[in-house]
Amino acid sequence: MLLFVVGVVVMVIGLGASIALHEIGHLVPAKLFGVRVGQYMIGMGPTLWSRRRGETEYGIKALPVGGYISMAGMYPPAQVAAGASTPRAARGRRMYATLVQDAQAANAETLDGVDESRTFHRLPVWKRVVIMLGGPVMNLVLAVVLFAVLFSGIGMQQATTTVSQVAECVLPAGSTATECSAADAEAPAHAAGILPGDVLVSLDGTEVESFAEASAIIQAHPGDAIPVVVERDGSETSLTLTPVENQVEVTADDGTTSVETVGYAGVTATVARIQEPIWVGPQTAFENVGAVVQIVANLPARLYDTAYDLFTGGERDADGPMSVVGVGRLAGEVAATDAPVLDRIAVMMSLLASLNIALFVFNLVPLLPLDGGHILIALWDGLRRAVAKLLGRPEPKPTDATKLVPVTLVVVVLLVGMGALLFAADIFNPVQLLGG
Template structure:
């Protein structure tokens, strides 16, 4: 059963990724057709075509390698300029390999032109229209990611601690000692945990503490930390019966918590501790729906985290390579491949001890986060990524604006065909990075579940 659930999780996320790729390309296709650019192909995948059908002037289909997609528009490369600086036919001579690459690309693009296409080529569009077309794909991923995270937060909720006890510790181990020695079992010298001494059991619901009703576990934790050494009345509910007992939180070394109830770390990355009350019990968690107003801040935090990874991508990839070929562990917050995403999806699906609702929410959230990652990654201002085309269009606008201000001739469209050598280098680096991440996800997978 576990194996079948693992496979099901992988398949579900694979379908989600394929749908995300297809919709990303729709984000380019729709504005391109709206602006009357002739689109010759809409393809999901690369390599050999396994199915296609022509509708109107566009061929729609799927290719064998489902690791991306593309929309083919005519006129991506403007014609070369002759020696007089006017747009003309492609030159027949070449002074080097790079020039020949550009001319070959222009020739291939020119072969797609048909009578009547003169005003339907991409490069003749106003800059703002070209930017809309190229941003359509990342924008679609942003919309998908926002909707899916909204479904998770509002429809399912986030895992939050409840007032019901999940575990009761037998003894009290200082936080620094536990971090230093990794001690998990009780020693004869360790004091008995106050929750155990008070008779609290897993499954008990804490109704009140010191006469104050308990509605929030974090609030209860704050009361316990403040009540060190003081005998306090606790009301619990067990199997429908109300029980009153007393508990005396012991003063122990505990981590300092921030406003988000997360441990505060020092400059060395170690938890900061303080003396505070402790009783030795942990809460159960449950999915609590969030309000709609929580969606956009959550998306913003996700985008900020992804942008941090992208901005430090060379170092992150180097760290992955070092971990893959050594005994060092992988950074769980580093980049992963589709293989790693599939593995995580399978592990989530196979966790039979986790409620089905929580697993479904996690899978939806995984696809949503992946869409946000695709959005940010595609905005990198390098060809062949969408951000590279946007950067080229913006540079053209700046050049033409400067020429008008300086009363100089219009420099014409930016010839991105001249950047093909750089494009090939970037594409090769992306393929190499993908191969490295796939290898690392096989031999040294990310462990996010402990």
């Protein structure tokens, strides 16, 4: 139980660090471009601790589920003074007008006593885009670093070309026997003279660098005698191996299955951690980006499946969406498993890296209040300015995004609903990665 708690705490700290770096990605370019930043906060809810340095208040809040920086003039000043009664509000006090007024009032507070040149909305489009991209990019960079350390530093468990065990006989298909009988045929590797500790150098004249390559050659030669070179006690030894025929079930990409005849030798490889080239980590990170983009693109269908599995008790898709509760629970289970410490660290690093990929992709969705929504507005302003310049018209005023607050509220409600669904699913019908 203690190890489970340690795993959860480690993941919470990792999530907090990821959020902190995300907000630093916004904070640093904002300050470099001269924007006044009033607050830098990690978390949501009540403030646990804060301290003011210069013009910025830095703090930590109770819930590690987000963060924000407060920049002066995220939106241009409203044409109607904040708090004034608009004709629409006067006629019916409609919710739309009230929400817009509240947003304009909050925006006006950030403009109080601030030089207009230090407001976000007055920046050139490219600077606004850089500031808003800074957060998601920090998550991507962190994921790349974590995957690089995982693959090139710690290394990944792989079957090597060193032989661990050699079967003495070929047991019949479906047999539960643990020992050979006189009726069982001798295993090809044993008959060829391959010994535990031998290192496979080449098979059928082809040098091999991994057990997967050696296995592929063996499977491709059922019933054929092939030359094998092994390294034993520092010198190379030439042997002859004749794999026997073995029936295996193969699943195609379309889900259909078929039975194929492949070669079988009866050797088991030694598993060890292998450090991969430095580019494997970044490559894995970008492959994960593509996978998460597909998840986000199909999010409504995946959320429906999650809800269906929650209420029916069905097994959830391990590649489906998950809340921080689910990630924390998996981290706790990993920490509590009976496995080498390095293996547990590797899995938790992989979880944290994948979480940062999810933060990178999700924050770029072009909807307010996400970073992607602010980027879209900045690009829209840039397009309007370019068209005006092309047509010889005066430069248009920046887009007043406070008028989109009602739409933003709908997005927030949907995000809260999605979070509630995933929280419930992760508590009552969690993803099973390590067995039920």
